[in-house]
């Protein structure tokens with residue numbers, strides 16, 4: 001499937017909006033993940049020993065931002081090159097981290113759902129099927145690249 005300039009623009013525009021509210025966004029992202037899959041809590045070092053998602057944890061914020069940012073970058077790569085194009089070293093690292101932490105394929109659907117819900121809330125009335133489709137496609141392609149590397153790793 002071709003990733004269009006229009007799709008890239010939709011992803012970039014919404015990420016610009018989301019960037020203005022990183023603390024709330026990151027909190028909501030994790031809260032939604034745990035709503036969908038409470039057991040995922042044990043995977044994250046900064047959530048393991050807490051009852052609630054910590055309100056002001058810089059590590060948590062940084063992690064949430066990475067996922068959004070990488071998905072946004074994936075959208076750019078898809079439009080420019082027609083594929084997600086991560087440096088080999090990054091891919092290796094991502095594969096290794098996720099295998100080591102015990103992440104499995106179905107988790108990627110959980111994170112996707114939480115990502116989309118978080119974007120939906122953040123952009124409000126700008127939300128529509130095209131926007132949802134553009135983020136979904138970028139995320140899916142990025143997730144596939146990571147999952148493939150995880151299998152190499154295993």
Ligand code: HEM
Nearest residue numbers: 040043044045046066067070097101103107108111142143
């Ligand atoms: C770690 C990105 C999917 C769970 C990381 C790191 C990155 C990342 C960049 C390394 C952070 C660092 O060390 O600085 C992504 C992206 C994903 C994805 C882009 C999807 C496209 C998932 C999924 C899960 C997951 C589906 C499972 C719920 C984790 C965990 C860590 C991690 C548990 C280690 C966190 C810790 O330090 O405790 N991920 N990830 N990731 N990821 Fe993901």
Ligand code: ISQ
Nearest residue numbers: 029030033063064067111
């Ligand atoms: C997946 N990998 C790393 C960090 C994350 C933060 C929030 C949601 C999913 C994540």
